[in-house]
Amino acid sequence: MLVPALVVTGTPATTAAPLGLISVVAGSVAATPKQLTERTVNHRIGVLTEVAATSGALAGALLAGSISDSIIARFLAVVAFIAAVAGGRRKGMRNKPDPTLDDSVVGEWIGTTAGAYKLNGGIVPYRLQRLWLGLSAMSLSGLIAGIAGIGGGFIKTPATSEIMKVPVKVAASTTTFTIGITSSAALIVMAVRGQIEPHNGAIVMIGALIGGQVGTRLQGRFSPPVIRRVLSVLLIVVSIILMVRG
């Protein structure tokens, strides 16, 4: 949301894009200590899905310029709206605590895309499902990110949660990790091109570091259904912004 806000207030898009990506990386990095302590990031799922997303992003970067901004913005608006409805409609929790499990199984399970995390004193097991459909969605999110120059997190979290049936807390933490990788790779290229302005970059970085810490602490206080509803509202806001921009 930072990039549209900057562009609307008169910042050139070429300056706003790296600042937006710095905010994404800083937010991702700020959330890391807390998420590693809580063990809600599934790195194996993250790397697996990121391979698909990065492949899509490379293809998207090569296609960039051949599709109009207006079409991309409207397409993104529809995707965000569908993701909002899918997450908002679902009631209760899909993955329930298993009373037979103890702390020894918390974390990601070696050699698999399964794991368990702690929730309200219980242990919730999960396993990634519908792998190929999920990877297709990740490739599409990467393709769109590559074409439009955005992070794509608003597609990745719902795709991980609603298509691959990963609990929303694990999906959100894992997406926070993966969008950091995507944005970091893009920023290295921008740095080589001299597109990063250190002074403004540092201001955005400090703001995002603080915001990332606060967001991660708030996430720990709310139940998955509340997080899902907040995410749905944010997606509808994103959808409206994209439709207006388109």
Next chain:
Amino acid sequence: MADDADERRIDVGQADREAVLGRIVGKVVLVAAVLGAVGILLGDGSGDAIAGIAVGAVIALPLLRVVWLVATWKRQRDGRFVVLGVVLLTLVVVGFVLALLRR
């Protein structure tokens, strides 16, 4: 779901290693934030250089984390995910090279 006990193979030391990584990242973030603030306050050429180092440190962290993961999975003999991690890092390098060539 997840009813196969054999599947629940956990590296017992991994939680501690992730906690250490988390603390290191937290310290780097703190140092980067302080350096960034100093760079902003100085505001001149040296300020920009300091701010650039701070931003660069934060940008490098996610990719260094993937390198750390590949080393961790190699130690756990989780070959499939080692390959995936290497493929991901290779894709990042390919993207970087493609961008340089198209500059």
